[in-house]
Amino acid sequence: MRLGVLDVGSNTVHLLVVDAHRGGHPTPMSSTKATLRLSENIDDDGNLTVSGADRLVETAGEFASIAATSGCGELMAFATSAVRDAGNSEEVLARVRNEAGVNLDVLSGVDEARLTFLAVRRWYGWSAGRILNVDIGGGSLELTFGGDEDPDLAYSLQLGAGRLTRDWFREDPPGKRRIAALRDWLDAELAEPTKHLRHAGDPDLSVATSKTFRTLARLTGAAPSSAGIRVRRTLTASGLRQLIAFISRMTTSDRAELEGVSSDRSQQLVAGALVAEASMRALGVETLEICPWALREGLILRKLDTEMGGELVVASK
Structure with a gap:
């Protein structure tokens, strides 16, 4: 099963494409990064700026296309601190969903x-x-x-x-x-x-x-x-x-x-x-x-556990 993991962090947006199988070691196939520095695009009211949201929407759409052309059966997309703490996070998430076609899950700390x-x-x-x-x-x-x-x-x-x-x-x-x-x-x-x-x-x-x-x-x-x-x-x-x-x-x-x-x-x-x-x-x-x-690896492993009936996956040294 080929999975795409889209990680929207405070500094970078990172797309990791992996081959993941039940009982196996998740194998990275490709990695794509973009530096957005969302944490530096917070205004005095605690909101993500329009320019920051614009870049996020554009990057999410571009990376979703890369995941599709890489043969990913599913894209797991999540956001952490910068989006989580923004006062206008709901509006930003709606833009990403409507304009880029990507559903971003916001992880709690x-x-x-x-x-x-x-x-x-x-x-x-x-x-x-x-x-x-x-x-x-x-x-x-x-x-x-x-x-x-x-x-x-x-x-x-x-x-x-x-x-x-x-x-x-x-x-x-x-x-x-x-x-x-x-x-x-x-x-x-x-x-x-x-x-x-x-x-x-x-x-x-x-x-x-x-x-x-x-x-x-x-x-x-x-x-x-x-x-x-x-x-x-x-x-x-x-x-x-x-x-x-x-x-x-x-x-x-x-x-x-x-x-x-x-x-x-x-x-x-x-x-x-x-x-x-x-x-x-x-x-x-x-x-x-x-x-x-x-x-990112934790999200992949949890998915294998819960949705694929995954066995314990331990890295081989």
């Missing part, structure tokens, strides 16, 4: 966290024991913990890299006092949810998902994407602190010249690194394993 956790569990398997997962998006931060496929605890916090860049950083590069203030604010915001996560017990495996974490790991010495998805990659707290000291003094254009940093991510890199650092500090984690599967 907790659903986003739980589906990502499912993907992480399937990647590492039951032998991983209790898993703690951290995921940084453009608009939100998801934290999950548990020993089963559905986490015991799941939090979605409005601490995404794009959101914090927009709200906190006016200078390029950001000033030292502003960075210090954001660090203190993040510590306060994370205190309550991480208290519950730490009281739930020690994880057997601490994991990170998302493009932000993959980029941070690459900048601290992890293998490049060309080495393949099954190469073990990690991010350490000490390496992250050293990286922040380096990139926080650079301009956006300078960060875009770093290996593994795309131009569309360079602006949000400092805020993303600070969220990662604060999360690891609050959770008492020194090392995070970087998981290549995340939300």
Whole structure:
């Protein structure tokens, strides 16, 4: 069965085409991305701007056509933080449905966290024991913990890299006092949810998902994407602190010249690194394993489970 997964995030719109079969490993066939930065197209009233909605409608229609020509039997389309939090989300969703012919499902933050956790569990398997997962998006931060496929605890916090860049950083590069203030604010915001996560017990495996974490790991010495998805990659707290000291003094254009940093991510890199650092500090984690599967894979796996009678799908190492 060939599936198309259309992911409308805060930074990018991503179409993933996969071949998925009962009891099998979902195999990526193609990947198409467009950078829309929807989180930066929110007006003072909290609404997605007309120009942002226009680009979303156009991109959704274009990607739906790509999915059709790729032979997808179904297109699973969903939106996360930027559309979810927009005051005019219903109007935007109606435009996408009527003008692009795409029905976008809006995931709640907790659903986003739980589906990502499912993907992480399937990647590492039951032998991983209790898993703690951290995921940084453009608009939100998801934290999950548990020993089963559905986490015991799941939090979605409005601490995404794009959101914090927009709200906190006016200078390029950001000033030292502003960075210090954001660090203190993040510590306060994370205190309550991480208290519950730490009281739930020690994880057997601490994991990170998302493009932000993959980029941070690459900048601290992890293998490049060309080495393949099954190469073990990690991010350490000490390496992250050293990286922040380096990139926080650079301009956006300078960060875009770093290996593994795309131009569309360079602006949000400092805020993303600070969220990662604060999360690891609050959770008492020194090392995070970087998981290549995340939300899109979680949606595919859930569909296989619920609609195709799917058996347990675990990534083969």
